[in-house]
Amino acid sequence: MHPYSVRRSMPELLQFVSASLSPSVVGEAVANWRELLFSGDIFAWFFVIMVLRFDLPAFIVWVINLINPRAFRVPVYDERDLPLISVIVAGRNPGAGIRKTIRSVLDSGYPRVEVLYADDYSTDDSVVQARSFEKTGLVRVFASAQHNGKPTNLNIALMMARGELSFVLDADAEVEYGTLHRLAAYFGDERIGAVAANILLRNNSQNLLTRLQEIEYALNGSIARLWRAGLGLLPILPGAASMFRTAAIREIGGYDTGLGDDTDMTIRMLKQGWRLEFALEARIWTDQPSTIPHLIRQRTRWARNMVKVRLRKHKDFINPFKYGWKSTLLAVDNIFFRLLFPLYATVAILLRLGFYGSDKAVILTSLYCLIVAFACGRILIANDLSRTPPLYDLFLAPLYPLYRLMLRTAEMIAIVRELLRIRTYHPYVPKRIWSEIPHW
């Protein structure tokens, strides 16, 4: 065998692997890491924090699921005890898409369901499309006389709802068969006030951007929400698909006007002491932005809402004596990982590059490779747990860190602008309402 050849015979390979995993080698690696961390190397800390926060929980969830596959699944109701579900849809110009949405709900297999579509003064034929289902007796449509914004229309539909449970659904979403059963099952526990559905991309195969979003939704949506809900730390009930106990949502007066309806509602539910859950098996398919400008606009809106809602309107949520330690943990996690950690990571990488200037390429390449490797691991875990993203998305793992970097940069700019209150008006809110609402 050539001395530089990497080819090894099977016995040699097994010997190599066993040597790599031998206690002495592992012990040496742990000792090295310990030394690095205690020496205050901020680059090492950056890496450890990232793994602990993002990768380790996903791995633990995966192991739990391996041991007990029923751990994250709730048995569905007996058909006789099914509560009435009011599916609440608010939309503006969804066009023919509203037909797909309503049809998917009616075909979801849940026998006790009603659909309430509140139209936000659409200029197309959405109302006509939705009204064509009214003859079924299961669909009711309310056409607003003027543009009011999404929260108001959700409130209108909520006011009309008769169900014990209300399922808030986007006008461009489709419900998978059995989803309503799975969501409703959680409400057997009286302490649960809302359950988030698992959102998947309907237009995932449209282009590269939507495929990368599919990976992101699986990693940061499905898997992250799964372990966070397990710890009682679910940060958001997505506005696209979440089910609420109608009495609970009515008790707090429905949605507040302004931006960030879902984030705001999540915190208000938590403040009321309700437990929030995430249903991995309750799958909803939605369309997401397929162009970069559209995606950046969406994420900018979300980032600004985060500042407005979490840091200003609900700043008291951090107080452990008022809302408990979980609220504090949620608030701290949000502030740290949305605001401080990206800054910390940037500084850590720059410092590392500064200290070891000659090894810039090696440092960046090894960092990139590590992140890609961990992303591959999380993709495999997500696929095993929720069947998305598909395994062929592993080929996109090298692009995933770059995609996240692009979004993080856009989000940071939006956060800074919102903190400095630069151009706070958002056209999604009608001006006559904007002039009346409190600006947090």
Place this chain on the structure above:
Amino acid sequence: MTITNGQSQTADLFSALVSVRDASGTVSPRWTPDGDTAYAYVANGRRIDESALESLAQSDHLDRVFVERISRCPSCQSHLLNMREVCAGCKSPRVYPVELLHHYRCGYVAPAYEFELERDGRRCPKCHGVLRDRGTDHDVPGPHFACQSCNRSFQVPELGAVCLSCGSVLSGTDLEKILFEDVWAYRVSLLGAAALRAGSLHVADNERLTEYDLPILRRSVFMQYLEDERRRSKRFHTRFALLLLTVSPPADDFVVVDEAALLAAVVEQLAETDKIGRYDERHYLALLPSLDTRSAEKLAKRLASSTVAALRLWNLTAQMIDLPEGAPLGESLHASLLRATVDA
């Protein structure tokens, strides 16, 4: 059963025509809610049989004028059908309009009665803000109804009906079974006026096609020709043109040239295969088989100029009209004439 011969039947019809003339030339339905038919035709205290009026209308002696549409129960044909708004869910007629209010500040939406009325305005139950002026700090998001039977609320109630005679309840697709009947008033037509002057109906064989003393086809006959031509055109892809002739009477009362002379002058300009008939009092239609649009337009110009030049005193305009395909002849003709009148 009474058997009447043709002569007595014609006499009855003429008698009905005279009754209509005596009632200022028009007989309108009189509503009789207690009766079976819901209406009757009465002129000078004498009831006129509707079938006689209808026969006179079919023979062009009377013109129909639409008055009302009556709905009848599909089970018992009674007109005592109570139409009302019902709940889309339980079909109960216990639906009431509910005024909704939307508070801009907090986005709360609820029936107005939930916003407590105070001295300076209504108080929002969610944020406790005051709603002062509608349109500035709150508004009504839209019409809204509530059902007091099943507690369902909705924006557009359904239509339902109950027959007060047999008790049948109709809603949803059942409503399509409701029978509708058009009720007409009848007015003496030009032909009817001529018949009254002549003292008998124009029902002889040689009078069945053309108007009395005029070289034009009766309205019903012309319409049949037009319908046939339209079918032929569709079936064999042949073409035809339709001209609308609008005639205005002379301003000078001493003019001796009458309408018959004018129409005779028009007919002279037309080919033998062309047909001219009356549409209403001042409008005539000329059907020009196998004529293309360009030739028809030329003919229209020639008719307007040469006929008017010959008679000088009458105003006559001629214009081409298009008949939209698909719709029934009466509707498409009415729409085309309206458009042509507006264009003119």
